[in-house]
Amino acid sequence: MPKRVDHxxxxxxxxxxxxxxxxxxxxEAVSLRHVAAEAGVSPGMVQHYFRTxxxxxxxxxxxxxxxxxxxxTRAAAALGDHPAPRTLLRTMLVELLPLDEAxxxxxxxxxxxxxxxxxxxxxxxxxxxxxxxxLDFLARQIRAAQATRPIDQRVDPDRAAVGLLAVMEGLGIxxxxxxxxxxxxxxxxxxxxxxxxxxVVDEAP
Amino acid sequence: MPKRVDHxxxxxxxxxxxxxxxxxxxxEAVSLRHVAAEAGVSPGMVQHYFRTxxxxxxxxxxxxxxxxxxxxTRAAAALGDHPAPRTLLRTMLVELLPLDEAxxxxxxxxxxxxxxxxxxxxxxxxxxxxxxxxLDFLARQIRAAQATRPIDQRVDPDRAAVGLLAVMEGLGIxxxxxxxxxxxxxxxxxxxxxxxxxxVVDEAP
DNA sequence: GCTTTTACAATGCAGCCGCAATGTAAAAGC
DNA sequence: GCTTTTACATTGCGGCTGCATTGTAAAAGC
Numbered sequence: 001m002p003k004r005v006d007h008x009x010x011x012x013x014x015x016x017x018x019x020x021x022x023x024x025x026x027x028e029a030v031s032l033r034h035v036a037a038e039a040g041v042s043p044g045m046v047q048h049y050f051r052t053x054x055x056x057x058x059x060x061x062x063x064x065x066x067x068x069x070x071x072x073t074r075a076a077a078a079l080g081d082h083p084a085p086r087t088l089l090r091t092m093l094v095e096l097l098p099l100d101e102a103x104x105x106x107x108x109x110x111x112x113x114x115x116x117x118x119x120x121x122x123x124x125x126x127x128x129x130x131x132x133x134x135l136d137f138l139a140r141q142i143r144a145a146q147a148t149r150p151i152d153q154r155v156d157p158d159r160a161a162v163g164l165l166a167v168m169e170g171l172g173i174x175x176x177x178x179x180x181x182x183x184x185x186x187x188x189x190x191x192x193x194x195x196x197x198x199x200v201v202d203e204a205p
Numbered sequence: 206m207p208k209r210v211d212h213x214x215x216x217x218x219x220x221x222x223x224x225x226x227x228x229x230x231x232x233e234a235v236s237l238r239h240v241a242a243e244a245g246v247s248p249g250m251v252q253h254y255f256r257t258x259x260x261x262x263x264x265x266x267x268x269x270x271x272x273x274x275x276x277x278t279r280a281a282a283a284l285g286d287h288p289a290p291r292t293l294l295r296t297m298l299v300e301l302l303p304l305d306e307a308x309x310x311x312x313x314x315x316x317x318x319x320x321x322x323x324x325x326x327x328x329x330x331x332x333x334x335x336x337x338x339x340l341d342f343l344a345r346q347i348r349a350a351q352a353t354r355p356i357d358q359r360v361d362p363d364r365a366a367v368g369l370l371a372v373m374e375g376l377g378i379x380x381x382x383x384x385x386x387x388x389x390x391x392x393x394x395x396x397x398x399x400x401x402x403x404x405v406v407d408e409a410p
Numbered sequence: 411g412c413t414t415t416t417a418c419a420a421t422g423c424a425g426c427c428g429c430a431a432t433g434t435a436a437a438a439g440c
Numbered sequence: 441g442c443t444t445t446t447a448c449a450t451t452g453c454g455g456c457t458g459c460a461t462t463g464t465a466a467a468a469g470c
Contacts, residue, residue: 004416004467004468005416005417023324024324025324026320026321026323026324027233027320028232028233031456031457031458032457032458032459033456033457033458041418042418042419042420043419043420044417044418044419044420045417045418045419047418047458047459047460048416048417048418048419049417051459052458052459053457053458053459108320108323108324111319111320111323112320112323112324114316114320114378114382115231115232115313115316115317115319115320116231117382118231118313118316118317118381118382119228119229119230119231119313121383124382124383127382127384128382128383128384131379131382131384131385132384155396155399155400156396159392159393159396160393160396162376162379162385162389162390162392162393163372163376163393163394163396163397165375165379166371166372166373166374166375166376166378166379166390166393167368167371167372167375168371168375169371169374169375169378169379170370170371170372170373170374170375170376170378171367171368171371171375173319173371173374173375173378174336174367174370174371174374176323177319177322177323177329177332177333177336178326178329178333179332179333179336179337180336180367184367185367185371187364187367188364188365188367188368188371189368191360191361191364191365191368192368194360195360195400195401196400209437209438209446210446210447236426236427236428237427237428237429238426238427238428246448247448247449247450248449248450249447249448249449249450250447250448250449252428252429252430252448253446253447253448253449254447256429257428257429258427258428258429
């Protein structure tokens, strides 16, 4: 029976269990035995697929990143072929906000890993590239959204992209902490988009 | 020799050691023995002043909050009696950004506690009040800063306050992660303030 | 068919954990 | 001066940790 198992699949299964543990009790509750129990497998198996705990953590971090990437890609694809830039921006950012329990769980895990990587800079380096790519994409959409504005009302798209991503991150964190309700965060996000792109315009012909 | 010791002082001493450990190795490295060693005292003494680890953590969390509160209060006071609202806003927010090693350390600890409270909602409740007060203050300053703008260019101050605080938080996190340099964050912050308050005006008579 | 490799499971171990219990010495209160 | 209280230091215990080791059974390769 051995031999023909998909390693990546097993690792993903274990990483999923890890994320469930982390979402509920925090990363410090993540141990080989806890994760194994959550995944319904033996601790030995976890050790078989990850030689060290650190290897498992690094893999799980990558999975978290891919999760949110997949989420935003899917949401963007659902908008069809040529969505208005502002609509696309809003859709992507809202998708990353912890607005339902699934995204709250993901958010808690992401936050835990944020703190985790803050004291392990070498692990964090892999994330920089993703951030840079995202910023680049945001800046391009902002530029497109600004096309209809008078030139003197346009903000520097690169700076605006940094600000916009920061707003999303910050709103997400305050939402996770339950500091204010979802509507407050959404209203602030829309206000911010108004400032950057100009107010929404009806696009009917 | 016993009997005349300031309990609060000792607890602060221990909490400081805790924060040093947390800043360097993360909250999961915080143990009674580690903290005691960092503080240069016996583990027994730590136990004497905090009956449980949770009590110690809660106390340290409060200290973190007070630290940043004191920091921003001091920075604001240094501006004199009637600073321009926009100057006050910028000074306060910049003070909260992790721009030097001291603030980076504080930031790492704050981030760790953010993740910590995310899975312990009861502990987090105490922070909501502080956020609400800060938002209120920011909104008032934004309102004042907008006084010179044409009415149709004014943003809702309450929404703007939420967005502004979120921007600061987000920028701080990306700075801690080393995703971009300080100048990028500062430029984005200034751009954002431009959007909310209008560009800087020279105040010379 | 026999060997090798793979996929686990089980056990064990040294080290750290929070915490309780106990001991001790000095100041405070009477 | 004697008792009580306070301020620690020390020790120990049960439990959990990551990880190395060993065992076992089944498929793959020849």
